[in-house]
Amino acid sequence: MENKILVTRSSMPPYEEYIEAIRPLWESRWLTNMGKYHQELEEKLKEYLDVPQLSLMVNGHLALEMAIQAFRFPEGAEVITTPFTFISSTHAIVRNHLKPVFCDVKPEDGTIDESKIEELITEHTVAIVPVHVYGNVCNVEAIQEIADKYDLKVIYDAAHAFGVKYKGKGIGNYGDASVFSFHATKVYNTIEGGAVAFSERRIYDRLYNLKNFGIRGEELVTEVGANAKMNEFAAIMGLCNLKRVEEVLKARQKKYDLYINKLEKVDGIRFFQRKKEAGNNYAYFPILVEGDYILDRNELYDKLKESGIFARKYFYPLTSDQACFKNQYRNVQLKTARKLSSQVLVLPLYEELNESEVIQICENIRR
Numbered sequence: 001m002e003n004k005i006l007v008t009r010s011s012m013p014p015y016e017e018y019i020e021a022i023r024p025l026w027e028s029r030w031l032t033n034m035g036k037y038h039q040e041l042e043e044k045l046k047e048y049l050d051v052p053q054l055s056l057m058v059n060g061h062l063a064l065e066m067a068i069q070a071f072r073f074p075e076g077a078e079v080i081t082t083p084f085t086f087i088s089s090t091h092a093i094v095r096n097h098l099k100p101v102f103c104d105v106k107p108e109d110g111t112i113d114e115s116k117i118e119e120l121i122t123e124h125t126v127a128i129v130p131v132h133v134y135g136n137v138c139n140v141e142a143i144q145e146i147a148d149k150y151d152l153k154v155i156y157d158a159a160h161a162f163g164v165k166y167k168g169k170g171i172g173n174y175g176d177a178s179v180f181s182f183h184a185t186k187v188y189n190t191i192e193g194g195a196v197a198f199s200e201r202r203i204y205d206r207l208y209n210l211k212n213f214g215i216r217g218e219e220l221v222t223e224v225g226a227n228a229k230m231n232e233f234a235a236i237m238g239l240c241n242l243k244r245v246e247e248v249l250k251a252r253q254k255k256y257d258l259y260i261n262k263l264e265k266v267d268g269i270r271f272f273q274r275k276k277e278a279g280n281n282y283a284y285f286p287i288l289v290e291g292d293y294i295l296d297r298n299e300l301y302d303k304l305k306e307s308g309i310f311a312r313k314y315f316y317p318l319t320s321d322q323a324c325f326k327n328q329y330r331n332v333q334l335k336t337a338r339k340l341s342s343q344v345l346v347l348p349l350y351e352e353l354n355e356s357e358v359i360q361i362c363e364n365i366r367r
């Protein structure tokens with residue numbers, strides 16, 4: 001087997017830069033608890049993501065759990081969401097003692113099918129949790145219209161959409177809250193980390209309580225909170241990586257464009273469409289392996305693996321089909337989601353991937 005190509009590889013700053021940047025911590029001994037670097041990163045990310053308010057968290061999953069919790073929905077209420085996502089999206093709903101109602105997605109971009117949301121709304125529905133899957137922007141206008149009509153909250157899982165702009169605005173400006181992940185495998189990382197973007201100031205206070213035990217003073221605890229604070233080492237990694245993020249995106253774009261160029265004429269290989277007014281953060285390169293292709297998705301996955309190319313079946317199975325959720329919630333027709341899930345394959349894409357490796361991957365697919 002030739003050298004292995006994995007689906008992703010974390011972007012990191014130069015070693016010396018990070019080491020220099022963490023040196024002050026040996027003086028201050030302030031390693032966590034909303035320290036200096038936590039504050040600095042929160043401010044800088046607010047600016048970069050172009051959002052009015054931001055709360056940093058220890059990871060994207062807890063950011064999503066707490067974003068949902070901050071709205072204090074009644075136990076057992078229903079939340080309309082997509083099954084074509086990472087398991088975290090559904091876990092965050094269920095761990096809040098809410099019921100996911102899975103809605104089908106659209107074939108062109110894999111995001112929630114807004115035309116099917118309304119028929120799923122009942123008197124128990126309180127929120128919609130859509131996902132900007134692969135950074136593909138949901139139909140935020142139509143979703144907001146439905147939410148306004150039925151008085152629902154919209155909490156976006158924007159874990160894939162770091163830095164994506166839509167109609168000139170940061171993606172985190174849409175809905176009542178948007179959640180980002182800064183996990184090591186994402187386009188921008190703080191090793192582990194995440195954030196909630198929102199506009200209402202009272203959400204900031206609620207999230208602060210939820211991520212810091214509800215502690216409001218030396219002798220005062222006002223709320224039952226957890227611990228989801230980002231530490232200073234992570235915040236410093238975030239500050240270093242933020243300086244390089246444009247460079248990282250450019251490097252990814254090169255490979256992304258090369259993939260399109262080499263694969264667009266291959267019969268049976270289809271790409272997701274992106275909205276015209278939406279930016280791209282080149283976070284993933286998903287392809288759909290359709291009937292005209294000589295192999296099915298699983299066969300292509302296996303063939304690539306034999307050549308040392310480790311693509312991933314993101315997202316298969318649907319979260320609604322996972323053992324922990326199967327047959328437990330309302331049975332909704334998920335025809336498109338199921339089809340995409342059986343056809344999708346995410347190809348390797350990261351800053352340091354060589355163009356020759358992209359060509360090698362594409363040649364394997366064309367063969």
Ligand SMILES: *Cc1c(COP(=O)(O)O)cnc(C)c1O
Nearest residue numbers: 059060061086088159181182183
């Ligand atoms: C990565 C991811 C999360 C969770 O983020 P972590 O930072 O890994 O906890 C949530 N939703 C989606 C869609 C993700 O891809």
